Amino acid sequence: MDLNRPAFPLQSQNNAAAPRNRKALAATALAAALLLSACGGGAAPQGAEQAAAADPASGANASGAVNICGVKDASGIYKGTAEAFTKANGKVTAKYTEIGATTDEARTQIVQRLEGKSTECDLFITDVIWTSEFASQGWLLDQTKLVEANKDRLIPSTVETTKYQDKYWGSPFFTNAGLIYYQKDKVAKPESWQQLYAEAAKAPGNGYVYQGKQYEGLTVNFLEMLYSAGGEVLDDQGDVKIDSKETRDVLNFMSDGLKNGSADRAVLTYNEDPARLAYESGDFGYQRNWPHVYRLLNATPLASSFAVAPLPAWEGGKASGVLGGWNLAISAHSTNQAGAVAFIDYATSPEWQKHVAMDYSQAPVNEAAYSDAAVLQKMPFATELLASVKGAKPRPISPVYPQISQAIYKNVYAVLSGTASTEDAVQKMAEEITTAKASF
Amino acid sequence: MATKTLQPGRAAPAKTSGRDRAERRLAFRMTAPSLVIMALVAAVPIGYAIWLSLNQYSVRTAGLSRFVGLENYINALASQEWWAAFGQTFLFAGLSVSLELVLGTAMALLLNLAFKGRAVLRTVVLLPYAIITVVSAITWQTMFQPNMGLVTNVLSTLGLPGGDVVWLGEHGYAMAVIVMADVWKTTPFAALIILAGLQVISAETYEAAELDGASKWQTFVNITLPLLRPAIVLAAIFRTMDALRVFDLPFVLTRGANGTESMSMLAYTQLRENRLVGEGSALSILTFLTVMVVSVIYVRFAGGNIRDVAKEEQ
Numbered sequence: 210m211d212l213n214r215p216a217f218p219l220q221s222q223n224n225a226a227a228p229r230n231r232k233a234l235a236a237t238a239l240a241a242a243l244l245l246s247a248c249g250g251g252a253a254p255q256g257a258e259q260a261a262a263a264d265p266a267s268g269a270n271a272s273g274a275v276n277i278c279g280v281k282d283a284s285g286i287y288k289g290t291a292e293a294f295t296k297a298n299g300k301v302t303a304k305y306t307e308i309g310a311t312t313d314e315a316r317t318q319i320v321q322r323l324e325g326k327s328t329e330c331d332l333f334i335t336d337v338i339w340t341s342e343f344a345s346q347g348w349l350l351d352q353t354k355l356v357e358a359n360k361d362r363l364i365p366s367t368v369e370t371t372k373y374q375d376k377y378w379g380s381p382f383f384t385n386a387g388l389i390y391y392q393k394d395k396v397a398k399p400e401s402w403q404q405l406y407a408e409a410a411k412a413p414g415n416g417y418v419y420q421g422k423q424y425e426g427l428t429v430n431f432l433e434m435l436y437s438a439g440g441e442v443l444d445d446q447g448d449v450k451i452d453s454k455e456t457r458d459v460l461n462f463m464s465d466g467l468k469n470g471s472a473d474r475a476v477l478t479y480n481e482d483p484a485r486l487a488y489e490s491g492d493f494g495y496q497r498n499w500p501h502v503y504r505l506l507n508a509t510p511l512a513s514s515f516a517v518a519p520l521p522a523w524e525g526g527k528a529s530g531v532l533g534g535w536n537l538a539i540s541a542h543s544t545n546q547a548g549a550v551a552f553i554d555y556a557t558s559p560e561w562q563k564h565v566a567m568d569y570s571q572a573p574v575n576e577a578a579y580s581d582a583a584v585l586q587k588m589p590f591a592t593e594l595l596a597s598v599k600g601a602k603p604r605p606i607s608p609v610y611p612q613i614s615q616a617i618y619k620n621v622y623a624v625l626s627g628t629a630s631t632e633d634a635v636q637k638m639a640e641e642i643t644t645a646k647a648s649f
Numbered sequence: 650m651a652t653k654t655l656q657p658g659r660a661a662p663a664k665t666s667g668r669d670r671a672e673r674r675l676a677f678r679m680t681a682p683s684l685v686i687m688a689l690v691a692a693v694p695i696g697y698a699i700w701l702s703l704n705q706y707s708v709r710t711a712g713l714s715r716f717v718g719l720e721n722y723i724n725a726l727a728s729q730e731w732w733a734a735f736g737q738t739f740l741f742a743g744l745s746v747s748l749e750l751v752l753g754t755a756m757a758l759l760l761n762l763a764f765k766g767r768a769v770l771r772t773v774v775l776l777p778y779a780i781i782t783v784v785s786a787i788t789w790q791t792m793f794q795p796n797m798g799l800v801t802n803v804l805s806t807l808g809l810p811g812g813d814v815v816w817l818g819e820h821g822y823a824m825a826v827i828v829m830a831d832v833w834k835t836t837p838f839a840a841l842i843i844l845a846g847l848q849v850i851s852a853e854t855y856e857a858a859e860l861d862g863a864s865k866w867q868t869f870v871n872i873t874l875p876l877l878r879p880a881i882v883l884a885a886i887f888r889t890m891d892a893l894r895v896f897d898l899p900f901v902l903t904r905g906a907n908g909t910e911s912m913s914m915l916a917y918t919q920l921r922e923n924r925l926v927g928e929g930s931a932l933s934i935l936t937f938l939t940v941m942v943v944s945v946i947y948v949r950f951a952g953g954n955i956r957d958v959a960k961e962e963q
Binding site for chain 1: 705706708790795815817819820906921923
């Protein structure tokens with residue numbers, strides 16, 4: 210929506226005829242605006258409808274076509290799963306439609322379709338942080354019964370990412386958790402954040418790289434430490450708990466790390482890929498990144514010298530992390546809900562979850578897959594990954610999550626870049642999150 | 650608006666006779682289709698955005714909205730974020746447009762010289778302008794990457810200051826990169842407009858100056874610059890309007906960090922990321938009004954002279 214593109218060139222060129230025509234133009238514009246405002250008010254549907262629920266038994270008798278929509282299929286997992294499912298099922302045909310090159314674009318496209326009640330897509334591949342926003346808008350089918358039926362084969366932390374107001378609005382497809390990559394010839398295995406930072410400051414080539422740009426990734430990097438230090442953003446009642454000693458400790462710790470050389474100031478400009486590229490130069494000791502980096506690092510000269518570890522614990526606390534990953538959400542406007550249920554049954558099955566790891570290097574949502582011999586061969590760090598996934602927690606669950614995350618990453622960034630004191634940033638963060646939660 | 654000063658030589662309409670009126674009606678009927686199209690293309694979206702900006706749309710409950718009048722505007726104007734973005738956008742526009750005009754004039758003067766392959770060069774200089782902004786932003790980001798970027802590497806190899814600076818991670822430096830990226834991309838555009846202005850200055854004026862013994866510098870200051878003014882003003886209007894709406898450069902390079910968040914970025918964040926449709930629309934309209942006020946000022950104080958200057962000098 211480019212609402213703010215003015216039309217000045219037209220005005221300055223046509224001014225010979227302007228005085229008289231302007232009145233007419235104004236009249237037309239006014240009429241159009243009135244017309245629009247008249248229907249604008251009525252166009253919005255009134256109140257949330259009671260969300261329909263998915264029936265777990267319906268998958269067995271499904272037939273027809275299922276269209277799955279989501280972000281560009283970089284690893285091939287979405288198309289691959291759709292093809293394998295179609296072949297295995299025999300009655301239902303699934304196809305994958307890419308509707309956005311990046312996560313942000315895909316979200317915009319999905320929101321547009323959901324707002325317009327489009328029936329184009331039966332299933333959406335949704336980022337774990339979208340659940341509450343989409344569910345609160347009544348856009349998704351309630352999957353509580355389906356999730357309950359499949360619960361014994363899904364890792365509990367991944368199921369939690371689909372929860373909003375005591376109901377489940379999606380099924381986890383594959384998950385994601387941060388890992389530490391380290392140069393085992395230069396630095397020690399990370400046991401605690403304090404030890405990692407101390408080790409990183411010891412020599413110029415030992416430094417730690419993470420994602421410190423002002424964006425969602427910084428929220429994740431910060432929360433990973435905050436959770437391990439025992440802090441939280443919102444408690445179970447949804448009250449704001451960010452104004453805490455833990456938040457201050459973590460902020461001071463991160464900002465000291467930039468000053469004493471544990472982390473290069475360049476991390477303030479890094480998102481995932483620049484962080485990986487910097488690490489690949491061999492000038493660093495530790496890197497925080499996602500599992501997909503494993504395969505990429507293996508193709509570099511660092512292949513023989515790097516190792517993988519789960520995120521470390523806060524000194525005196527326990528290891529934690531932040532869950533990423535993607536869920537399968539059924540559109541409330543799907544015309545083939547049974548087909549969508551059948552697809553979910555297949556995609557989350559223990560058998561297919563092994564392929565998720567082996568064929569596409571993604572983290573399965575089925576615990577048994579991590580100890581499967583064939584998986585371990587393709588994904589030697591599966592044990593570390595499982596530890597990270599099981600210890601990880603979801604990001605704050607709220608329909609205004611984007612605002613909460615902005616409040617976090619903007620204020621954390623201000624402390625790291627040295628433009629705000631820890632105290633001011635913590636107070637501002639708490640204030641902004643409280644305001645966001647009070648959004649209409 | 651400055652419409653009056655822009656219509657020299659147009660006689661005041663005589664007393665309106667019946668025939669005049671008929672003709673005027675005919676004229677109106679003939680222009681009506683284009684007026685309707687203009688209304689649909691320009692006025693309707695703006696009108697709709699204004700309507701959206703007077704409401705709030707719930708982010709918690711589907712389909713819930715309420716009319717709030719000017720509340721979204723009041724909140725925006727009371728917020729620190731808006732004024733920070735406002736100042737930063739103007740700083741960016743001021744710096745980049747001044748540099749573009751100076752460099753654009755220099756470039757136009759060079760391109761106006763007679764030399765072999767001039768036609769080809771005139772096309773080639775437009776190349777940066779043809780590159781998609783997001784793509785060029787990513788290129789600039791790579792060049793200023795600490796440790797491995799082209800610029801930072803060259804600077805530190807030569808022992809020049811700035812080699813060890815994290816350009817996109819520091820206040821001031823980040824703005825400098827964004828200004829550079831914009832100047833690099835759009836100077837050719839300014840140059841082309843100014844070149845067009847140069848070409849309409851008649852050779853006789855220069856010959857006369859030469860006969861009178863004017864130096865090159867005197868010729869430039871007393872003839873070229875005044876006659877070029879309309880073209881420079883035009884380039885300034887176009888560039889300022891674009892610069893005040895800047896979005897893609899800071900979005901890619903810094904995500905608005907380190908004092909580079911623009912008015913458009915703020916509107917985008919509210920509208921798209923936070924789905925605060927009313928609040929975001931109010932910010933869009935405020936951006937729109939800011940740009941409109943600035944261009945009206947331009948037309949009034951600088952643009953109004955476009956014809957006058959040309960006439961005086963003839």
